[in-house]
Structure formats: structure tokens, C-alpha cells
Amino acid sequence: PSEMDERRGAVIAKGAGLIGKVTYDMYGEDTRAGVDNPRTLDCSSFVAWAFQKSGFTDVPYWSTTGTFVSSSNFTPISASELKPGDVGLMNTIAAGGNNHVGIYVGKDANGTSMWLHCTSHASPGCSTVIDGPRISYYSAFVIFYRYTGFY
Numbered sequence: 464p465s466e467m468d469e470r471r472g473a474v475i476a477k478g479a480g481l482i483g484k485v486t487y488d489m490y491g492e493d494t495r496a497g498v499d500n501p502r503t504l505d506c507s508s509f510v511a512w513a514f515q516k517s518g519f520t521d522v523p524y525w526s527t528t529g530t531f532v533s534s535s536n537f538t539p540i541s542a543s544e545l546k547p548g549d550v551g552l553m554n555t556i557a558a559g560g561n562n563h564v565g566i567y568v569g570k571d572a573n574g575t576s577m578w579l580h581c582t583s584h585a586s587p588g589c590s591t592v593i594d595g596p597r598i599s600y601y602s603a604f605v606i607f608y609r610y611t612g613f614y
Contacts, residue, residue, distance in 0.1 A: 481595070563604075
């Protein structure tokens with residue numbers, strides 16, 4: 464997409480490089496370690512890993528979904544402002560309940576948003592469970608943030 468610059472593309476490429484190589488584990492040994500070739504990651508450590516390995520070292524490996532909501536490194540944006548490399552969440556921490564975070568990749572040919580995220584659940588409309596990172600449709604992301612290093 465025209466909104467894709469080198470820095471945003473690097474985050475997506477790093478994360479996509481883990482597809483098929485990493486499994487989802489919220490409490491796995493690699494979840495907060497920042498190793499070069501992790502075997503397990505949860506959603507927030509996956510997003511943080513992609514940023515870290517792309518040179519954005521102010522996004523800590525030990526990030527949680529709350530990091531993307533409360534950190535000064537991320538600023539809220541609207542859905543209409545989304546560009547590849549921005550992040551989406553299901554809800555705010557204050558709202559309670561489960562949360563999930565992923566990296567916006569762009570829109571498919573039909574204009575549907577695509578996300579790079581790490582989970583152990585089937586994507587909406589798909590009965591196959593993929594355990595780990597994948598690029599898929601994920602309509603549950605309703606809160607969006609942009610990394611301030613992209614400005």
C-alpha cells in the first residue's frame with residue numbers, strides 16, 4: 464500500500480517471518496525473553512518482538528496489551544487513520560475482559576482489513592485452529608494505536 468514505508472514494512476516483515484516457526488503460549492519461556500529465534504510467544508510479546516527486531520528498542524520485549532494502551536510510545540488513532548504497522552486491540556484494559564493485540568497489514572482486494580497476530584484460536588469464519596502467528600481477518604480489533612516512532 465502507498466502508506467507502507469520502510470519502517471512499517473520492517474515491522475510486518477519481521478513478524479511475518481515467524482509464521483510457521485512459533486507457537487502461541489501466554490506463559491512460554493520465550494514470551495518475555497527477546498531471543499532472536501523464539502519458539503513460543505503470546506500476542507503482546509509477538510508484537511513487541513516485531514518492533515524490537517525492526518530496531519524500535521523503546522518497545523519492551525516484556526510488553527503486555529496494556530503497554531500499547533498506556534505507553535507514551537503509542538498514540539490512539541481512529542480506524543480511518545490505520546496504516547500498515549499500526550496496532551489494534553480488542554478493548555482497553557480499563558474495560559476489563561480478555562484482550563488481544565495485532566499489527567495492521569492493510570486491506571485485501573475487497574477492502575477488508577488484514578491483521579498479523581499471534582494466537583491459538585481459529586480466525587472468524589474459519590474452523591481451523593492455527594497455533595501461532597498468522598495474517599488473517601480479525602474484526603474484533605476496535606481500538607487502534609500508532610507507534611510514535613512512525614511520525
